[in-house]
């Protein structure tokens with residue numbers, strides 16, 4: 001008798017917590033009538049910051065970006081450093097904590113930031129899955145390398161500083177050949193299918209996961225937030241133009257992972273958020289300046305206006 005009363009009571013209690021938002025959040029792909037979790041439209045119930053005016057991700061409209069000559073190339077320090085990471089299925093993504101050795105500076109950042117962790121966002125079986133979009137185009141996947149100002153000890157502290165966190169975002173594109181530099185990550189996904197599973201990675205470096213430095217000079221910059229609750233608005237965003245190639249089989253492997261409830265971990269992206277008047281900047285202002293100087297010189301020469309002797 002006791003039991004018959006307790007079980008439904010417990011069920012009701014747990015449904016109540018799910019529906020009223022107890023810190024439980026989910027992606028749109030996880031929302032069903034049976035599992036009425038807090039989908040992105042309700043994240044502001046989980047944390048008020050998710051309803052803020054400087055949220056991420058955004059759609060970048062390239063013709064509205066402003067070239068900024070202060071957005072110089074980044075200095076990557078110890079990005080070549082090989083480390084033994086642990087990769088974990090945290091129920092929302094796969095995440096790798098990195099030793100706080102690798103740093104970034106330059107790139108128009110106010111100071112030096114150190115790498116903390118990286119994780120990914122993806123679609124279904126290699127379909128659209130990036131968080132940011134460029135002129136409405138959604139890429140199959142997006143890498144976030146999360147950094148915090150060098151003097152902070154943890155992300156929670158860094159997030160209290162409006163410029164405490166710098167995230168480097170990279171898009172992926174489908175290529176015809178496999179990207180062997182991703183083997184250490186992709187080959188272990190099958191062993192961390194369930195939420196909270198983790199495993200060690202073969203030694204990798206951050207540098208092997210991203211384009212060459214020469215191919216990272218073109219990027220977009222804006223001020224935004226974390227793209228998952230708490231949605232804190234303390235992030236200097238950088239989105240690199242040059243995508244990372246992976247083939248279809250490699251992209252598909254991410255859809256083999258599972259959410260907590262055992263359903264396929266797919267569609268792990270937040271929809272794009274309103275800009276609310278924010279300006280998006282683009283690197284390369286200096287290059288344009290240099291080439292227009294050359295152009296003026298060339299015209300001057302053509303018109304016979306070269307330096308008087």
Ligand SMILES: *[C@@H]1O[C@H](CO)[C@@H](O)[C@H](O)[C@H]1NC(C)=O
Pocket residue numbers: 086088196197198199
């Ligand atoms: C990895 O999983 C093991 C076994 O469940 C656990 O003891 C350990 O704390 C986990 N490590 C991380 C980094 O999550």
Ligand SMILES: *[C@@H]1O[C@H](CO)[C@@H](O)[C@H](O)[C@H]1NC(C)=O
Pocket residue numbers: 212214215
């Ligand atoms: C930059 O990207 C281009 C186009 O994908 C590639 O051909 C080139 O090798 C890359 N440059 C370097 C230095 O890796």
Ligand SMILES: [Zn+2]
Pocket residue numbers: 119120121144227
């Ligand atoms: Zn992310």
